[in-house]
Structure formats: C-alpha cells, structure tokens
Amino acid sequence: MPRDAATGAPTVREAVFDAMRQLGLTTVFGNPGSTELPFLDRWPEDIRYVLALAEGCAVAMADGYARATGRAAMCNLHSAVGIGHAMGNLFTAYRNQAPLVITVGQQARSLLPTNPFLGSIEAAHFPRPYVKWSLEPARAADVPAAIAHAHRIAMTRPWGPTLVSIPMDDWAAEARPVIPRVVSQDTAPDPALIAVCAEALARAERPVIVVGPEVDQEGAGPALQRLAETLRAAVLVAPFACRMGFPEDHPLFQGFLAAAPGAVAQGLAGYDCVLVAGAPVFTFHVAGECGLFGSGTPIFQLTSDPEAAAAAPAGTAILGAMRFALPALAALLPEARRPAPAPRAPAPLPPPATPLPAERVFAAIRRAMPAEAIVVEEAPSHRPALQRHLPITRWGGFYTMASGGLGYSLPAAVGVALAEPGRRVLAVIGDGSMMYSIQAIWSAVQLGLPLTILVVNNGGYGAMRSFSQVLGVQGAPGIEVEGLDFPALARGMGCLGRRVETEAELEAALAESFATPAPMLLDVIVDRAIPHLYQKAK
Numbered sequence: 001m002p003r004d005a006a007t008g009a010p011t012v013r014e015a016v017f018d019a020m021r022q023l024g025l026t027t028v029f030g031n032p033g034s035t036e037l038p039f040l041d042r043w044p045e046d047i048r049y050v051l052a053l054a055e056g057c058a059v060a061m062a063d064g065y066a067r068a069t070g071r072a073a074m075c076n077l078h079s080a081v082g083i084g085h086a087m088g089n090l091f092t093a094y095r096n097q098a099p100l101v102i103t104v105g106q107q108a109r110s111l112l113p114t115n116p117f118l119g120s121i122e123a124a125h126f127p128r129p130y131v132k133w134s135l136e137p138a139r140a141a142d143v144p145a146a147i148a149h150a151h152r153i154a155m156t157r158p159w160g161p162t163l164v165s166i167p168m169d170d171w172a173a174e175a176r177p178v179i180p181r182v183v184s185q186d187t188a189p190d191p192a193l194i195a196v197c198a199e200a201l202a203r204a205e206r207p208v209i210v211v212g213p214e215v216d217q218e219g220a221g222p223a224l225q226r227l228a229e230t231l232r233a234a235v236l237v238a239p240f241a242c243r244m245g246f247p248e249d250h251p252l253f254q255g256f257l258a259a260a261p262g263a264v265a266q267g268l269a270g271y272d273c274v275l276v277a278g279a280p281v282f283t284f285h286v287a288g289e290c291g292l293f294g295s296g297t298p299i300f301q302l303t304s305d306p307e308a309a310a311a312a313p314a315g316t317a318i319l320g321a322m323r324f325a326l327p328a329l330a331a332l333l334p335e336a337r338r339p340a341p342a343p344r345a346p347a348p349l350p351p352p353a354t355p356l357p358a359e360r361v362f363a364a365i366r367r368a369m370p371a372e373a374i375v376v377e378e379a380p381s382h383r384p385a386l387q388r389h390l391p392i393t394r395w396g397g398f399y400t401m402a403s404g405g406l407g408y409s410l411p412a413a414v415g416v417a418l419a420e421p422g423r424r425v426l427a428v429i430g431d432g433s434m435m436y437s438i439q440a441i442w443s444a445v446q447l448g449l450p451l452t453i454l455v456v457n458n459g460g461y462g463a464m465r466s467f468s469q470v471l472g473v474q475g476a477p478g479i480e481v482e483g484l485d486f487p488a489l490a491r492g493m494g495c496l497g498r499r500v501e502t503e504a505e506l507e508a509a510l511a512e513s514f515a516t517p518a519p520m521l522l523d524v525i526v527d528r529a530i531p532h533l534y535q536k537a538k
Contacts, residue, residue: 013171015144017044019178023151025074025101027418029062031055033078035105035118038171050418050447053439055086057411059161060437063089063098064376064415067217067243067399072099072154073415079105080120083127083163088436089411092403093161094130096242097217097305099154100161101147102127106136108169123165136165140173148178155185157304157321159217186218189302189320189328197275197300197318198332204273204298205338207231210257211245212238212279213402214304220322221246221395224277227330228252232340236267238279242402248391251343256387259283261290268292274315276301278322281312285404302326347388352503355527358382358456360503362389365454368510370424376400376416378409379430379456382526386428407436410453414440417449424450424514431457432481438489444519445494452513453495453521455486458528490521497521 010018016039020026027048032040043049052058055077066073077086083104093100106112107119120126124134133153137146143166150162201207209231215224225247228235235252237245239259246253257267264282268274274297276282281301282290292299292314299315301308302325309317318325350357362385369390377386377400392398399416401408413427434455444451459482487497498509500522513520 009174010177011171012140012143012173012175013039013041015175015177016147017047019144019148020047020074022178022180023148024071025151027065028074028076029058029065029415030076031058031078031082032076033082033105033118035079035107035168036076038168039076039103039105039166051443052411053442054437055082056089056407057437057440057443059086059089059093059100059102060408060411061415061418061440061443062100063093063096063408064399064412065419066098066100066415067096068374068396068416068419070217070219072101072151075100075102077102077104079107079118080123080126081118083120087127087130088405089408090127090161091130092401092405092408094132095402097159097213098161099159101150101154102131102161102163103147104163104165106165106167109140109167110169112167120165124163127163130161131163132160134163134165136167137170140167140170141175143170144175144178148181152181152183156183157185157187158307186321186324187304187319189318189325191328193316193318194325194328195332196316198329200273200298200300201231201233201275201329202333206271207233207273207275208254208268208271209233209235210238210268210274210276210279210282211235211241212277213241213243213245214278215245215322215326216243216395217278218304218322219395220278220326223323223326223330225250227326227333230330230333230335232336232338233275234271234341238276238282239264239285240283240402240404241279242400244392244395244398247393247395249393252340254341254344257282259285261286261288265291268297272297274299276303277326278303280305280308281315283402302329349389353527354502355525356501356503356506357529358385358458358526359389361456361506361524361526362386364503364506364510365426366390368507368514369426370514373424373426373514374398374416374420375426375428376409376413377428378406378433379428380404380433381430381458381530382428382456406433410434410437411440411443413451413453414444414447414449417444417451418447422450424452426452426454428454428456431455431459431484431486434486435481435484441490441495441519441521442493448518450517451519452510453490453519455521455523456526457486457523458526486521486523495519495521497523500524
C-alpha cells in the first residue's frame with residue numbers, strides 16, 4: 001500500500017486498513033460515491049467489499065451481519081445524501097443495538113468553507129441521536145484512531161452504530177499506526193440488588209419472566225432457560241423483541257406480550273412477581289394506562305442498557321450483562337416446588353381456503369423448513385399468525401427489527417446469510433415491506449446465498465388496516481397496493497421467482513426453494529383478513 005513519499009510513514013489509508021484487520025472489520029458493506037474513491041483505490045484482496053444498490057440496504061446488511069456474528073460490522077456510505085438515504089435503517093440499527101462502524105465520505109477539506117457540492121455541513125451531527133458516537137476528525141492523521149475509537153464504543157454495551165466522517169483528501173495524508181487495545185464489553189450487576197430480586201422470586205407463588213432480545217444477543221439463552229426451569233416460572237416474550245426470546249416449544253413458554261398498556265396488564269395479571277430480562281419495561285405502540293405499574297406487583301428488570309433502565313416507570317432496574325446477571329440470580333435460588341404452569345394450548349388452524357389464510361402458510365413453512373434454518377421477518381400484520389404457527393426453537397434462529405421502520409429485513413437477511421455460510425435463511429416479508437429495499441435481491445444473487453424470500457402478499461399495508469381498526473379510522477387512503485409482480489421483479493435481478501396461490505403449490509415451491517443453493521422468491525397470495533395486533537399474550 002502507498003506510503004507518504006517524503007517520509008515513508010504510513011498513509012491514513014494504510015493505517016486504516018491495518019486497524020480494520022486488527023479489529024476484525026474485514027467485510028465492508030457499501031454503496032460507493034466519488035468522495036469514497038480514494039478509500040476504495042487498489043482495494044486489498046483480504047478485505048471483502050459487499051455492494052448494496054442502495055445505502056439503506058448497505059446499513060441493514062451490515063446490521064444483520066453484525067447481529068448474527070456478534071461482532072461489529074463496517075459500512076461505507078456516500079456523503080450527506082448517503083446518510084440521508086440510510087437514515088431509516090440507521091434508526092433501526094440503533095434500536096436493534098447492532099454494533100456498526102460507519103464511515104462516510106466527505107468533500108475535500110480545502111473546499112469545505114465554500115459550501116461545495118456533496119459537502120456535508122456538520123457531518124458528525126447529521127445522524128444524531130441515532131448513533132452512539134460520531135466524529136469528523138479535526139486532523140487527517142486522527143482518522144485511524146477515530147475508527148478504532150468508534151469500534152470500541154460500538155462494541156460497548158448496549159451495542160449500537162457509530163460514525164466517522166472522512167474528507168476525501170485525508171486518505172493520502174501521513175498517519176500513525178493504531179495501537180491495539182482490549183476494552184471490556186460487559187459490566188457486572190449489583191450483588192445486593194441481585195439478592196433482593198432472588199428473595200422476591202423465591203417468595204413468589206406465581207412468578208413470570210418476560211424476555212427481551214438482550215438475552216439472545218449476549219448468548220445467555222441457556223442460562224435464562226435454566227433460571228426459568230429452576231423457578232418453574234411462566235415465560236413470555238417482551239413486546240417488539242427483535243430476536244428470539246425463549247424456545248417456543250418449551251413447556252414453560254406462554255406466548256408474546258402485545259405492545260399495548262392494557263394488553264400487557266392483562267397478560268401479566270395473576271402473576272405476583274415479574275422479572276424482565278433483557279428488555280424495556282415495556283415498549284408500547286398505543287397510548288393508555290398499564291394497570292400493572294400501580295398494582296404493587298414487584299417488577300425487577302435486568303438490562304445492560306442504562307436508557308432502558310432509566311425509562312422503566314416502576315420496579316427495580318439492575319444494570320449488568322445478562323451473562324453475569326442470570327447465573328448470579330440462579331445461584332441464589334433453590335429448586336422451586338411450586339407447580340409449573342400448564343403448557344399453552346396449540347393454536348387451531350383455519351380450514352383450507354383460497355386465497356390462503358396466513359396461518360396455513362406458516363404451518364406449511366414449519367413442516368418444510370430445515371431444522372437449522374434462520375428466520376428473518378418483516379411482515380408486521382402477519383406476526384401474530386407467524387408466532388402461533390411457526391415456533392422459533394433455537395437460539396440465534398430469529399431476527400426482526402425493533403424500530404417499526406420498513407425496509408430492514410430483506411437486506412438484513414442477506415447479512416445474516418453471509419454471517420452463517422451454508423445455512424438456509426428464510427426472509428418472511430410483507431408485500432408492502434418488500435418494495436422498500438427490493439434492491440437487496442441483486443446482492444443476494446451476486447453472492448450466491450441460500451436465501452428463500454417469501455412474500456406474504458395481501459395486496460396492501462395490512463398493519464395499517466389493523467391499526468386503523470385500533471384507532472377507529474375509516475377510509476384512509478394509501479393502504480391498498482395492487483399491480484406488483486414480485487416474481488418478475490426478482491427474475492429481472494437474476495433470481496428465481498414463483499407465484500403461489502394454493503397450498504399444494506406452496507408445499508412444492510417451499511421444497512424447491514429449500515433444495516436450491518441460490519436465492520429464490522415465492523410470492524404467496526394470502527387472504528386480506530385483518531388481524532388484531534394488540535391482543536393479550538397468546
């Protein structure tokens with residue numbers, strides 16, 4: 001790589017690549033522009049560049065890759081316009097606690113005082129508050145150290161995205177190499193508060209555990225499962241959990257809490273001690289009063305997120321990593337003698353029909369899907385049907401978005417498939433969601449990924465239909481979406497595509513897709529039944 005001609009010292013570009021190797025940032029997701037070309041010049045063979053056809057896709061791919069590997073991923077965007085295009089999925093990455101190091105091209109320093117074309121005014125402030133840290137270094141020589149600092153912050157819990165803005169003429173400047181450092185990611189919980197929590201749980205007659213995504217994120221799922229079995233406690237998944245919460249075929253699993261105050265209060269009624277592990281208390285989508293908070297029921301929250309701890313309206317928050325907190329709590333608890341809750345009853349399937357009921361689609365997927373497959377979901381209006389008929393039973397087997405922003409899960413599925421080579425990934429996408437980031441199909445084809453894209457096509461924004469019922473809204477425009485030929489769009493990017501209208505066609509198409517070592521899209525036409533998204537746990 002080039003060095004400064006006069007001094008022989010490493011350039012910023014050389015020092016950055018060396019730092020990336022040290023930090024394990026050897027896959028870069030990007031959509032390039034002119035201000036990034038000095039960085040991309042003579043690209044090294046040992047660092048993989050994954051091209052996305054839109055900036056939002058690049059961020060979501062990096063998010064999926066980072067969450068699946070448990071390591072920070074690097075993303076390279078183009079100036080202010082690139083960040084602008086990517087902001088929806090950057091917000092999602094922030095809410096997902098995805099550790100990303102984002103570098104953004106900036107116009108040359110000498111041009112910045114003249115308000116140049118592609119110049120980003122206050123580049124470091126543009127993405128805030130949805131990055132943990134951002135900087136445009138005052139000197140070119142500081143760029144490598146800034147990237148290393150961004151990595152440390154991204155990987156300190158709670159994880160999240162960071163950003164460094166880099167003027168395009170910085171890459172050729174002289175720089176000092178980055179000195180490797182080790183920084184602990186995790187903090188331990190307060191032993192005194194863990195003891196108080198253990199005493200309350202041991203005394204309870206009907207305890208319940210509400211599980212959020214931090215448990216799976218930290219690899220603490222087996223510890224959580226042992227704790228639940230020691231307590232013989234019911235287990236529910238927190239509203240809007242963006243990862244698996246608990247094995248859904250386990251007899252202690254009791255379902256999902258809906259994101260409404262009344263539904264949460266109803267779902268937790270009758271329990272006399274609530275332990276929230278790795279989730280906020282609670283994430284709501286509609287207004288209202290949650291009677292749980294004034295009921296006197298003890299609520300304990302284990303989290304590594306100080307903001308989530310501070311936002312809890314009631315109870316005791318204990319800050320610390322799940323991998324420390326859960327074993328520490330279990331060590332203080334005797335084996336419970338109380339009877340375990342009855343396993344939840346299986347959900348009935350509606351009868352066969354055309355168009356297909358969504359429930360039958362997910363039941364068919366359950367029968368056909370390989371045991372080691374990973375589900376990446378963005379079909380909000382069909383999430384209740386998926387939760388009832390496509391149980392997730394393996395840690396690391398499910399991803400979705402915590403933000404509610406659309407356009408995440410298709411490119412995220414590409415990132416997950418890259419992180420899990422050889423494993424089948426199933427992207428379950430609503431037809432409305434599909435059009436936000438359909439460009440990700442091209443990347444999946446170019447990479448030859450074993451990705452099944454299943455479009456649950458109900459001809460519109462089903463979540464908006466449901467939410468209109470919640471709010472009592474009638475006749476809202478812009479909800480119906482007609483005339484989209486998803487198999488044709490997929491074929492235009494080199495991807496196999498099939499339209500599916502009957503259960504027999506679905507079974508055949510799933511078998512073909514799961515046997516195909518390349519991406520394949522299934523456009524599954526389902527009925528337009530409007531589910532209620534905010535009922536109590538089921």
